Amino acid sequence: MDGKNKLSIISMSGDFDKAIAVFTLASGAAAVNYEVNIFFTFWGLNIIKKNRGRSFIGKGFLARFFNFILGGRKHLPLSRLNFGGVSPVLMTGMMKRVNVATLEELFEASKALGVKFYACEMAMHVLGLKKDDFIPEVKDVLGVASFLELSKGGQTLFI
């Protein structure tokens, strides 16, 4: 599509606060008709797991161990001052109190506005995950080359 703005985001950190940045940018851009792609890699894969809690998914003992400890969207840690996992809960409360959108709301808005979700093949391979372990909105499993191709001509952010 000629002339359409494009924003591609590499979501690697998997932190609660960084995930909020990812979906704020994604939904904000999509709302003004940008084409938006998000490439979830490594820790970022936790954000798009089908199961929001903890489960023993993955192939092999270590993979299942790591995937269990990491969990899904319900267990994203704050990048600093996580305080054993209580900070994301506190932060969500703070956001609700001043009527700022929460992570779930931003995530749902991004999906509703047609943001495209992709999962990183390399990270999935290491953690022994399959496409079926992720939410159905994940359009495709990609490698670097494919991602670079589809982000061509737009802006790319690493979060």
Next chain:
Amino acid sequence: MTFVKTKLHLEQLEEGDVLEILLNSGEPLENVPRTCKEQGFQVLDTVHVKDTIHRVVVKK
């Protein structure tokens, strides 16, 4: 985020339908009407309701 919610609601409406938005002064008040116009929607009215709350009426 205010515009994101506005856009989501507008997408559910038919052309010619009207949406009433209650928002705060400051960034939302400056951003939402302008972005609505940029995106091709018609801003019919902007009214200060009370305190920091404003009502913006937008037509698809």
